[in-house]
Amino acid sequence: QVQLVESGGGLVQPGGSLRLSCAASGSRFRIYTRRWYRQAPGKQPELVASMTNDGSTNYADSVKGRFTISRDNAKNTVYLQMNSLKPEDTAVYYCNADIWVPSTTSAYWGQGTQVTVSS
Numbered sequence: 001q002v003q004l005v006e007s008g009g010g011l012v013q014p015g016g017s018l019r020l021s022c023a024a025s026g027s028r029f030r031i032y033t034r035r036w037y038r039q040a041p042g043k044q045p046e047l048v049a050s051m052t053n054d055g056s057t058n059y060a061d062s063v064k065g066r067f068t069i070s071r072d073n074a075k076n077t078v079y080l081q082m083n084s085l086k087p088e089d090t091a092v093y094y095c096n097a098d099i100w101v102p103s104t105t106s107a108y109w110g111q112g113t114q115v116t117v118s119s
Helices: none
Strands: 002-007 010-012 018-026 030-039 046-051 057-059 067-072 077-082 091-101 104-109 113-117
Touching: 002 091, 002 104, 018 030, 018 091, 018 113, 030 067, 030 077, 046 067, 046 077, 057 067, 077 091
Parallel strands: 010 113
Antiparallel strands: 002 018, 018 077, 030 046, 030 091, 046 057, 067 077, 091 104, 091 113
């Protein structure tokens, strides 16, 4: 009943910026904790950023000071603003959220969007 659709990935040069979006849609639901993960080939998944229901945020040390997670509740959308991008940021980025749908709360995932940082 809930789908998360991601957009905003692409190719960018080192030092550049991208803004990822993750929009939720469906029937009756309520979104709680929101997260962005990333996974590069041959590497373990990494939690990049999270935002709790009250708006508190946390970031991985590798992106702290460069990435910002935000939300627009009116649009049911969460964003990841990525600045000062580095080649090591190259990965598939996935949004994730804990969502209540009658009658339980569970984790939902976006389809992933590729971010490539290269000269």
